[in-house]
Amino acid sequence: MSETLGDLALEVRSKNAGPFWTTLELFMRDEAGYAAAADENFLNEDVVARLYGAPAEQVRFFRIPALNVVKISFPRIVPQGGFRDRDVHSGQHHVPLAALVPPAAGTRDAATG
Amino acid sequence: MNDTSVRILVPSGMLGAGFPPETIERGVALGADAIAVDGGSTDSGPHYLGSATPKTTRAQVEHDLRILLTAASGARIPLIVGSCGTSGTDAGVDWVADITRDVLASEGLDLTVAAIYAEQTASSLVEDLRAGAVHPLPPAGALEAATLESCTHIVAMMGHEPIEAALRGGADVVLAGRATDTAVAAAVPLMRGMPAGPSWHAAKIVECGGQCTTDPRGGGVLATIDHDGFTIEPLDPAVSCTPTSVAAHMLYETADPFRMREPAGTIDVTEATYRALDDRIVRVEGSRFEPAPQYTVKLEGARISGYETMSFTAIRDPHILADIEDWAALLHRILGEWVSRTLRLDPDEYAVDIRLYGHNAVLQDRDPATGPAREVGVMLLVHASDQATATAIAKVANPLMLHLPTADMAYLPSTAFPFSPAETERGAAYEFVLNHVVDTDDPTAPFRTEYRKATADV
Numbered sequence: 001m002s003e004t005l006g007d008l009a010l011e012v013r014s015k016n017a018g019p020f021w022t023t024l025e026l027f028m029r030d031e032a033g034y035a036a037a038a039d040e041n042f043l044n045e046d047v048v049a050r051l052y053g054a055p056a057e058q059v060r061f062f063r064i065p066a067l068n069v070v071k072i073s074f075p076r077i078v079p080q081g082g083f084r085d086r087d088v089h090s091g092q093h094h095v096p097l098a099a100l101v102p103p104a105a106g107t108r109d110a111a112t113g
Numbered sequence: 114m115n116d117t118s119v120r121i122l123v124p125s126g127m128l129g130a131g132f133p134p135e136t137i138e139r140g141v142a143l144g145a146d147a148i149a150v151d152g153g154s155t156d157s158g159p160h161y162l163g164s165a166t167p168k169t170t171r172a173q174v175e176h177d178l179r180i181l182l183t184a185a186s187g188a189r190i191p192l193i194v195g196s197c198g199t200s201g202t203d204a205g206v207d208w209v210a211d212i213t214r215d216v217l218a219s220e221g222l223d224l225t226v227a228a229i230y231a232e233q234t235a236s237s238l239v240e241d242l243r244a245g246a247v248h249p250l251p252p253a254g255a256l257e258a259a260t261l262e263s264c265t266h267i268v269a270m271m272g273h274e275p276i277e278a279a280l281r282g283g284a285d286v287v288l289a290g291r292a293t294d295t296a297v298a299a300a301v302p303l304m305r306g307m308p309a310g311p312s313w314h315a316a317k318i319v320e321c322g323g324q325c326t327t328d329p330r331g332g333g334v335l336a337t338i339d340h341d342g343f344t345i346e347p348l349d350p351a352v353s354c355t356p357t358s359v360a361a362h363m364l365y366e367t368a369d370p371f372r373m374r375e376p377a378g379t380i381d382v383t384e385a386t387y388r389a390l391d392d393r394i395v396r397v398e399g400s401r402f403e404p405a406p407q408y409t410v411k412l413e414g415a416r417i418s419g420y421e422t423m424s425f426t427a428i429r430d431p432h433i434l435a436d437i438e439d440w441a442a443l444l445h446r447i448l449g450e451w452v453s454r455t456l457r458l459d460p461d462e463y464a465v466d467i468r469l470y471g472h473n474a475v476l477q478d479r480d481p482a483t484g485p486a487r488e489v490g491v492m493l494l495v496h497a498s499d500q501a502t503a504t505a506i507a508k509v510a511n512p513l514m515l516h517l518p519t520a521d522m523a524y525l526p527s528t529a530f531p532f533s534p535a536e537t538e539r540g541a542a543y544e545f546v547l548n549h550v551v552d553t554d555d556p557t558a559p560f561r562t563e564y565r566k567a568t569a570d571v
Contacts, residue, residue, distance in 0.1 A: 015365065015366050016366065017366050017367055017368040018366075018368070018548075019158075020252060020253065021252075023366070023367065025364050052479060053478075058252060060369065062369070062371070067357060067361060073368040073369070079545050080155070080159065080545060081158030081543070081544070082544040082545070083418060083419070083494070083496045086475055092475050092476065095476060096476065096479050
């Protein structure tokens with residue numbers, strides 16, 4: 001069974017950042033997990049655009065090795081609390097991200113090395 | 114005054130959220146120079162700004178204020194509350210001021226209260242707009258005057274300057290309308306000569322109280338700001354701050370965890386270092402504040418988008434659940450036909466949102482895993498230009514929600530409604546429409562301050 005980003009993380013969470021942005025954070029367990037999440041060939045603006053329907057050019061990535069954290073922010077499709085907003089606090093939007101399966105470490109090393 | 118350090122006690126992330134009373138005693142004993150707490154934010158959605166009503170109940174706010182006012186009075190230190198009444202409208206400030214007056218009277222405390230109002234009129238902002246002084250923030254576009262005029266309430270987020278002015282004007286208690294989350298905690302350190310970098314960064318770290326600790330339920334924190342940096346310490350001796358818990362708080366509810374705009378400039382923590390002084394106190398150095406060439410205040414505005422009525426039923430029959438998306442699509446289509454025939458409304462005169470809770474209501478097409486659910490809650494949300502129309506549409510939908518079969522069923526099922534009547538009127542629905550800043554040369558000019566002497570002289 002392949003490990004998901006969620007399996008490799010202490011916590012994956014999502015939250016509104018003001019009325020017009022959603023932000024996601026991957027708190028990875030260790031450096032290996034961080035390396036998987038921070039791999040730009042695996043997780044990048046285009047992947048987030050596909051997962052969440054946000055314009056790729058407005059997706060913002062913050063890779064923070066000191067904390068083993070990858071943080072991703074993107075504009076909300078529907079402003080907070082407007083008609084058709086089904087998650088006022090963007091609190092459940094981490095699930096598609098957490099379900100991603102990174103390539104196995106050996107494959108990743110082979111690809112980059 | 115040449116202070117070497119300034120200590121700010123933050124009891125919790127929001128006035129009314131509650132805290133262990135002994136944590137306030139401890140913060141005062143540790144030498145707090147001021148108590149600062151947020152009264153709200155936009156976090157709970159546009160209703161509270163649009164309707165100018167608080168999300169907390171009066172008893173919650175009164176409970177917290179009684180403890181904080183008593184502690185501040187006893188220690189002769191100021192109490193600063195920002196974004197009063199959840200959204201920081203004028204009504205929100207008056208609401209907290211009214212509760213404050215009652216508490217001061219019943220406790221026999223004689224404190225001067227400053228109320229700072231942050232609401233803006235559309236007409237003055239339209240003048241600013243025409244003068245080219247209003248600018249969009251991403252992802253917003255250019256602003257139309259009509260958008261400003263459509264808002265039921267518009268607030269500007271004050272920086273620390275109006276709060277500092279009120280303290281210099283003799284206030285013991287400052288009840289501020291909409292303020293930046295950080296301004297309430299930064300005001301006293303800045304006023305007493307602490308450098309901007311550590312003052313603003315510390316204020317950002319403590320804005321959610323104990324969120325920057327290893328146990329956010331344990332109460333608030335004390336920030337000690339000095340000329341070289343700041344330290345953070347939980348008010349509960351059993352709770353810790355660690356370099357990770359403090360640094361990680363910069364991630365919370367921020368789009369950019371390294372740079373944050375305030376009215377006067379930008380907090381930049383890219384070079385900040387987080388170091389454990391012991392097992393529960395963290396030292397932060399290297400925070401910077403870059404002054405901006407133009408002082409700006411951010412605007413928040415909400416308006417009524419329409420009126421909503423909700424209906425809700427539940428389905429357990431596996432036969433319908435196996436085909437739930439087609440069933441919902443059929444419901445939507447037939448409802449449109451019936452509304453057209455009975456109410457003579459075109460599709461562009463109303464909107465319906467059918468949400469399948471238990472199937473994919475939360476994430477819809479973005480859900481990574483959907484299988485047949487054991488049961489599904491079907492929420493029908495109707496949005497129309499007036500309440501009666503929204504409710505009429507929901508009533509037209511009722512027999513469909515109760516008895517609609519799937520295409521291959523030869524009989525009429527009955528679904529499980531949890532309530533009678535089926536419809537719930539949600540009243541006015543609000544939406545946030547402003548994400549803009551306005552240039553302001555005088556940081557106090559957009560705000561109005563009133564002083565109220567407490568009980569003893571009245």
